[in-house]
Amino acid sequence: MKEIVNRIKEKFPVISETYQREDLTFITTDKIHAVETVTHLRDYEGFKHLVLLTAVDWLEDGVFQLTYLLNNPKEKIDLGVRVQIPRDNPEMTSAHHLWAAMATYQRELYEMFGISFPGSPRMKEPFILDGWDGPPPYRRDFDTLKYAEDTFFPRSGRSTNDPAEHMKKKMYPEG
Amino acid sequence: MVNHIIIKLLYALLSLFIVLNIGLMLNGITRKIYARVNKRYGIRFYQPYIDLVKNYSLETLVSHGVMFYLGPLFRLTSGVGMIMFIPLIYGSEMFSNFSFSGDAVLLLYFMFFGTLGMALGAGESGQPYSAIGVARGLGQVTAAEIPLVLSFLAVFIQTQSLSLTEIVGSQQGGFLHWTMFTNPVATATAMLAYLGSMMRSPFDVVLAPQEIPIGPPTEYHGAFLGVLSTNRAIFTVAKNILYVNMFFGGATSWPELILKAFFLYMWSVVVGTIFPRFRVDQSIRWFLKVPLVLGLLSIILLQIG
Amino acid sequence: MSLEDLEKRTVYGPDNEEINVDPLQDYYCAATPEAKTEAQKGTAPIIEKFANWARSESLWVLAYGTGCGAIEMRPLMTPKYDAYRFGVQWRPTPRQSNLFIISGYLSIKTLKIAIRAYEQMPSPKYVMGVGSCTINGGMYFDSYNTINRLDHYMPVDVYVAGCMPRPESLLTGFDLLKKLIKEGKGTGADKYAKEFEWYKGNQKKIIKNWDMPDFNW
Numbered sequence: 001m002k003e004i005v006n007r008i009k010e011k012f013p014v015i016s017e018t019y020q021r022e023d024l025t026f027i028t029t030d031k032i033h034a035v036e037t038v039t040h041l042r043d044y045e046g047f048k049h050l051v052l053l054t055a056v057d058w059l060e061d062g063v064f065q066l067t068y069l070l071n072n073p074k075e076k077i078d079l080g081v082r083v084q085i086p087r088d089n090p091e092m093t094s095a096h097h098l099w100a101a102m103a104t105y106q107r108e109l110y111e112m113f114g115i116s117f118p119g120s121p122r123m124k125e126p127f128i129l130d131g132w133d134g135p136p137p138y139r140r141d142f143d144t145l146k147y148a149e150d151t152f153f154p155r156s157g158r159s160t161n162d163p164a165e166h167m168k169k170k171m172y173p174e175g
Numbered sequence: 176m177v178n179h180i181i182i183k184l185l186y187a188l189l190s191l192f193i194v195l196n197i198g199l200m201l202n203g204i205t206r207k208i209y210a211r212v213n214k215r216y217g218i219r220f221y222q223p224y225i226d227l228v229k230n231y232s233l234e235t236l237v238s239h240g241v242m243f244y245l246g247p248l249f250r251l252t253s254g255v256g257m258i259m260f261i262p263l264i265y266g267s268e269m270f271s272n273f274s275f276s277g278d279a280v281l282l283l284y285f286m287f288f289g290t291l292g293m294a295l296g297a298g299e300s301g302q303p304y305s306a307i308g309v310a311r312g313l314g315q316v317t318a319a320e321i322p323l324v325l326s327f328l329a330v331f332i333q334t335q336s337l338s339l340t341e342i343v344g345s346q347q348g349g350f351l352h353w354t355m356f357t358n359p360v361a362t363a364t365a366m367l368a369y370l371g372s373m374m375r376s377p378f379d380v381v382l383a384p385q386e387i388p389i390g391p392p393t394e395y396h397g398a399f400l401g402v403l404s405t406n407r408a409i410f411t412v413a414k415n416i417l418y419v420n421m422f423f424g425g426a427t428s429w430p431e432l433i434l435k436a437f438f439l440y441m442w443s444v445v446v447g448t449i450f451p452r453f454r455v456d457q458s459i460r461w462f463l464k465v466p467l468v469l470g471l472l473s474i475i476l477l478q479i480g
Numbered sequence: 481m482s483l484e485d486l487e488k489r490t491v492y493g494p495d496n497e498e499i500n501v502d503p504l505q506d507y508y509c510a511a512t513p514e515a516k517t518e519a520q521k522g523t524a525p526i527i528e529k530f531a532n533w534a535r536s537e538s539l540w541v542l543a544y545g546t547g548c549g550a551i552e553m554r555p556l557m558t559p560k561y562d563a564y565r566f567g568v569q570w571r572p573t574p575r576q577s578n579l580f581i582i583s584g585y586l587s588i589k590t591l592k593i594a595i596r597a598y599e600q601m602p603s604p605k606y607v608m609g610v611g612s613c614t615i616n617g618g619m620y621f622d623s624y625n626t627i628n629r630l631d632h633y634m635p636v637d638v639y640v641a642g643c644m645p646r647p648e649s650l651l652t653g654f655d656l657l658k659k660l661i662k663e664g665k666g667t668g669a670d671k672y673a674k675e676f677e678w679y680k681g682n683q684k685k686i687i688k689n690w691d692m693p694d695f696n697w
Contacts, residue, residue, distance in 0.1 A: 129625065130589050131688030137624040145622035151686055152628035155616035214559040222538070222567060229538040232531035233578065233602045389572050396575035396602045 001025045001077060004045055012037045026067070026080040034083035035093045038068050042098060046072045047079055050098070053105035055113050059140040062087045064115060068095070085115070094120040112138035186269040191258050191409070194416075197433060198408025199223040205444055212448065223408070230401035239300045239394065246296010247395065247402040253289030254410035257282055261416055263432060265343045265425040276338040282417055283327060286372070289410060290316050293391055300394035308390025311455045312381040318462035319371025319378075322364045325470030329361035330354055330421055332477050339417075343425030353424040360473035362422045366442065367466040369418060371458070373411070375447035378458050415439045512695055513603075513673035528664070535578065535604060536567075536661035539654065542577035542601065543570040546594055547584025549610045549644050561647045568654055574600040579657070582636075584644065585613035585626045591633060592687050598634050599695065603669030606637045606661070608653055611644050618643055632682045635668035 005017055005027060012033045018026040029037050041047040047070035056065040068081040085092055094117040096103040106117040107127045114136035117123055126132065135142050148154070203220040210217025219225075260278045264270040294313055297305040331337055333354070334345045346352045355362045371378050382390040392403055415436035419426060423439070426432035453461065488502045545553065556563040557570070571577040574597040586594060598607065609630045612618035617628035630636055637660060640653040660666050672679060684690055 126689070128589075130592070133688055134624075142624070144624045147624050148617070148622045148628065151624075152617065152626075153632045153682070154621065154628050158616055158621065210562075210564065215562045216565045217562070218564045218569075219567070225534050225538045225567060226540075226569075228531070228534035229578075232534060234604070235602065389576070392576075393573050394575055400576055 028082040233397035242299035249292020254406040257413035297391035318459040322466035322470040323368035326361040326365035329473040346424040364469040373443040377450040515670040515673040536658040540577040549583030
């Protein structure tokens with residue numbers, strides 16, 4: 001793994017690297033070089049299989065973190081390429097030309113996080129949400145509970161048994 | 176003369192009623208046996224009656240045109256028509272119904288008529304699954320029809336008659352006179368072709384409930400479905416009676432008829448339990464191989480022997 | 481099927497003859513449902529009672545699993561529970577079934593299909609809500625995409641509580657439903673017809689792109 005990362009370091013800027021497991025490593029690169037890195041990994045390092053493309057919402061830092069998780073079926077190792085993009089007006093280079101499945105992932109990310117991938121086919125068509133007109137629901141500043149209470153008709157009389165609260169009450173009744 | 180016809184009609188209706196009951200019971204009992212084999216308690220044996228009443232009591236929602244209405248009616252016509260013209264009990268004046276000297280040909284026609292009517296009706300519903308089911312059903316029934324007609328032809332040639340009463344008459348006097356023993360090849364052909372029109376595994380891809388919801392009758396509901404299931408009960412028994420008459424020596428009493436029809440029906444049930452489902456192309460190919468060759472052989476053997 | 485498929489249009493045959501196509505007329509009944517009045521029922525009470533008995537003893541379930549609860553229906557067919565002995569059978573098409581089991585959570589997309597299927601069933605029809613998700617949203621109460629209360633979108637005859645309820649609970653539910661039907665209280669279809677506007681309003685509130693006709697029967 002380390003050799004692969006070193007080889008990549010020679011060609012592309014690698015901001016940080018995490019050796020998660022023996023067969024799983026994450027590298028962070030910058031926005032401009034991310035798709036190039038993925039292409040290089042696919043064409044020269046044998047990472048022929050796209051496992052997934054996903055996003056994480058770091059609300060406090062104001063960034064979305066995209067992860068391209070790639071798999072090398074021959075060596076049975078996984079490599080994740082991370083890239084951070086600004087949270088306001090998020091936009092990323094499309095990589096739909098690398099794998100056919102990539103377009104679907106990008107469609108999903110556009111729908112759920114509002115991350116735009118210019119040029120990705122059928123990106124703006126509704127994917128899972130049918131006729132959604134609110135903000136992208138996977139963003140952390142989207143209050144699902146409030147939305148659900150406004151939209152669906154909540155039945156009253158619902159009580160909650162949060163374990164932390166419950167134990168606090170039980171063990172320290174005085175407060 | 177008119178009195179005579181009216182009395183005959185009443186008897187025909189009576190036999191229709193009896194046949195309907197036989198059919199429903201047969202259906203219920205078969206499903207019960209199926210369930211018992213699966214180690215289940217199974218449906219109540221009178222469940223088909225309840226289902227029938229319920230189906231007639233449901234609202235009719237939507238129509239897709241004239242043919243949609245006529246489809247189940249055509250299907251019912253084929254079942255009722257068969258009972259009307261089939262001699263049920265040999266030697267009984269009253270339960271010979273309206274049989275005449277050429278009734279076997281008419282019955283063959285009625286057997287196919289219902290399928291065609293259903294195809295027209297189901298096609299009108301505009302449901303794609305119906306269309307798939309119809310295409311499969313027509314293909315399969317047509318393929319099964321060829322060996323069936325060949326085996327019937329063999330019997331016609333053998334007895335030199337087109338009248339079912341005469342055919343049954345020629346088989347009287349001990350079970351060794353049955354067509355089953357005098358012409359075993361034709362009987363074998365007919366029994367194989369019989370499977371093709373019973374809508375049971377391995378030839379039930381027409382209905383295929385898991386794949387195309389239920390085939391042709393996908394859009395039929397309420398009273399339409401009631402008519403269809405009524406016909407299903409009648410038609411099955413009518414076909415069994417035709418086979419009993421053609422190959423198994425007919426029947427001289429109701430118990431004998433019921434017993435023979437039951438065992439004949441069990442033939443398709445047993446085969447259906449053992450063999451998995453054929454695809455349409457496979458089943459058509461199968462019908463055009465073994466049964467067709469057997470059918471031709473039965474006719475050729477008659478010419479030689 | 482999308483909205484464009486339902487529009488009136490003119491197509492041209494092989495010999496350039498005009499064919500006017502109106503799919504709404506061809507495949508759907510344009511009339512709104514009407515509740516059955518006492519006069520329309522018409523038949524003698526004893527016949528109605530007999531019909532109700534037959535309906536209750538022959539529940540044909542639409543084999544459409546909306547959520548995780550669909551897995552609970554399979555054991556019902558097996559030797560251990562064997563719902564067939566109570567007259568419960570599974571039918572593959574809504575046209576031939578009269579009991580709709582909503583088995584668990586309903587996402588908006590599934591709700592759309594569930595409504596279509598419900599409307600295509602011939603009345604009298606019954607709905608059984610299975611699992612807490614249909615009652616108050618269950619563990620998906622704060623989800624952006626699953627409904628909270630089923631009875632705001634279609635009339636529910638029987639609720640079976642639990643997450644998920646075991647097959648025995650479903651059998652009890654069937655028993656309860658049978659009792660209701662025999663008492664003549666299984667009038668969900670009439671209720672749906674009477675409060676049609678309210679139900680449609682609720683449905684359209686969450687199904688934003690309504691790409692089907694308002695009436696699906």
